[in-house]
Amino acid sequence: MVLKTETFILNAGPQHPSTHGVFRMRMTLDGEVIQDVEPVFGYLHRGVEKLAEGLSYPQDIVFTDRLDYLASMTNNQAYVVAVEKLAGIQVPERAEYLRVIMAELMRISSHLMAVGFLLNDLGAFMTPLLYMYREREKILDLFDMVCGQRLTYNYMRIGGVSQDIPDEFIPALKKFIDSLSGFVAEYDQLLETNEILLVRTKKVGILSKESAINLSTAGPVLRASGVNWDIRKADPYSVYGRLNFSIPIGTKGDVYDRYRVRIEEMLQSATIIKQAIEQLPPGDIQTKIPRVLRPPKGEAYGRIEGPKGEIGFYLVSDGSANPYRWHMRAPSLINLTVLREMLIGVKIADAMAIFGSIDICVGEVDR
Amino acid sequence: MTTALAATEIIAKLEAAVPGSIMESNGNTVVVKAEFLHQAAAFLKIAAGFDFNYLNYITAVDYQTHFELVYHLVSIEHNQDMILKTRLADHEKPTLSSVVDLWKGADFQEREIYDLFGIIFTGHPNLKRIFLWEGFQGYPLRKDFKQ
Numbered sequence: 001m002v003l004k005t006e007t008f009i010l011n012a013g014p015q016h017p018s019t020h021g022v023f024r025m026r027m028t029l030d031g032e033v034i035q036d037v038e039p040v041f042g043y044l045h046r047g048v049e050k051l052a053e054g055l056s057y058p059q060d061i062v063f064t065d066r067l068d069y070l071a072s073m074t075n076n077q078a079y080v081v082a083v084e085k086l087a088g089i090q091v092p093e094r095a096e097y098l099r100v101i102m103a104e105l106m107r108i109s110s111h112l113m114a115v116g117f118l119l120n121d122l123g124a125f126m127t128p129l130l131y132m133y134r135e136r137e138k139i140l141d142l143f144d145m146v147c148g149q150r151l152t153y154n155y156m157r158i159g160g161v162s163q164d165i166p167d168e169f170i171p172a173l174k175k176f177i178d179s180l181s182g183f184v185a186e187y188d189q190l191l192e193t194n195e196i197l198l199v200r201t202k203k204v205g206i207l208s209k210e211s212a213i214n215l216s217t218a219g220p221v222l223r224a225s226g227v228n229w230d231i232r233k234a235d236p237y238s239v240y241g242r243l244n245f246s247i248p249i250g251t252k253g254d255v256y257d258r259y260r261v262r263i264e265e266m267l268q269s270a271t272i273i274k275q276a277i278e279q280l281p282p283g284d285i286q287t288k289i290p291r292v293l294r295p296p297k298g299e300a301y302g303r304i305e306g307p308k309g310e311i312g313f314y315l316v317s318d319g320s321a322n323p324y325r326w327h328m329r330a331p332s333l334i335n336l337t338v339l340r341e342m343l344i345g346v347k348i349a350d351a352m353a354i355f356g357s358i359d360i361c362v363g364e365v366d367r
Numbered sequence: 368m369t370t371a372l373a374a375t376e377i378i379a380k381l382e383a384a385v386p387g388s389i390m391e392s393n394g395n396t397v398v399v400k401a402e403f404l405h406q407a408a409a410f411l412k413i414a415a416g417f418d419f420n421y422l423n424y425i426t427a428v429d430y431q432t433h434f435e436l437v438y439h440l441v442s443i444e445h446n447q448d449m450i451l452k453t454r455l456a457d458h459e460k461p462t463l464s465s466v467v468d469l470w471k472g473a474d475f476q477e478r479e480i481y482d483l484f485g486i487i488f489t490g491h492p493n494l495k496r497i498f499l500w501e502g503f504q505g506y507p508l509r510k511d512f513k514q
Contacts, residue, residue, distance in 0.1 A: 041497070041498070042496075042497060042498035042499065042500075045498035045499065047507055049483070049508060050507050050508055050512075211471075213420050213421050213443060214420065214470055214471050214472065215470075215471045215472045216421065216422050216423065216424075216470060216471075216472025216473070217472070227443060229421075229443050234446050235446075301439065310423070312423070312424065314424070314426050314437065316428055324428070325426075325428045325429075327424075327426040329423065329424040329426075329439075333475055333476075333479075334424070334472060334475065334476065336475065337471065337472050337474050337475050341471070366498060367498075
């Protein structure tokens with residue numbers, strides 16, 4: 001008997017529930033085994049880098065909200081940090097603390113979504129995801145309280161933040177932070193004792209330390225592979241130098257480690273927020289900046305540690321009110337480079353688990 | 368962990384290893400001639416004591432008289448940064464050698480620069496448009512692009 005052994009092509013996406021946006025993978029399969037994969041994207045390309053050149057520096061903040069829409073606060077922050085570096089603007093201490101609180105809340109929210117969607121992709125359909133949504137809702141309510149927005153905040157401004165926190169914010173924040181560790185423990189227990197989850201994630205999609213570095217990955221993907229690299233420690237910005245926290249690191253670099261690192265990071269974020277509340281000083285929340293901001297000629301690269309990895313903005317000023325060049329180091333795009341490395345040779349059933357464990361946001365990939 | 372070398376020391380070693388490559392340098396920024404870019408990048412990555420094994424990002428700027436390419440290299444071991452730059456005067460068909468063989472993380476970023484600036488990276492395994500469709504006319508991030 002002659003067996004048919006030719007390879008065939010399977011197309012996943014662009015409209016696919018597991019691709020979290022409009023993203024396509026063209027996979028060449030040999031039976032169940034992936035031989036090659038070509039990621040195809042750009043469906044959401046809006047030309048943000050070009051649009052930004054036509055508007056002024058403060059106007060461009062709103063674009064950053066719409067890049068990684070699951071982590072708008074940290075995008076805002078990375079951009080304003082870069083502009084402040086370019087124009088040499090100092091930020092009041094109270095604003096720095098508020099930024100840290102918001103950024104860490106955003107990190108928790110983004111990781112909740114990453115973990116929730118990963119489990120959704122693994123077949124734990126909707127139930128774990130909705131638990132995550134329940135907790136994320138509390139964070140969105142907190143943001144709503146501060147700036148009146150639930151998704152696109154435009155909260156971080158050049159030289160500070162848009163408004164001070166209302167009186168009811170700190171008690172509500174404390175209540176949420178106190179409940180978080182209980183929630184994570186409860187949730188973790190449900191999953192850690194689930195044999196199916198462990199089988200589906202352990203020793204799947206292994207990324208070695210060397211490959212993780214060579215492929216320029218950042219954030220939880222890099223740290224899960226055992227690399228101790230976090231901008232909050234490596235190049236401390238804002239007030240992170242005064243806060244006490246640790247960087248969770250994986251050992252094997254598999255899907256499970258990436259999941260684990262995110263869970264641990266949420267708890268670390270909670271300890272950061274607790275310290276920030278205690279240290280929060282009174283005072284101004286915004287430095288006076290010129291009505292029309294014209295940074296001196298030159299270039300600057302400002303960076304922060306976002307939930308998905310290093311977010312950086314490379315800005316070039318020609319002395320006018322609009323940026324001459326506006327480039328974003330998008331962690332989602334660069335982390336996506338590992339996809340081919342991790343998918344070749346694995347079974348098709350694991351593809352979505354591996355893809356989900358990278359945690360990308362297509363709005364940021366395509367820009 | 369060995370102690371990190373000062374930026375001036377790194378630049379001096381680079382000049383000795385790849386003579387005539389450096390156009391100018393300032394702090395941890397070094398501008399090399401385009402034809403020496405790959406050699407300089409390889410030296411920074413491989414040479415003992417440097418360990419610039421992490422390519423943080425690549426980007427390009429259209430200064431109209433020339434294109435400037437910016438490579439942000441990081442040594443995770445020494446927690447040190449280095450900005451490697453090069454300039455391309457040719458506006459018709461700017462060409463540069465790819466660094467994908469050194470850092471695989473350059474793959475999508477070089478494609479992005481090709482897509483939006485039209486800079487051709489020789490030696491790139493799959494150089495085609497990444498965001499825009501094949502057949503799109505022009506390169507949007509160039510300053511002379513007409514919408």
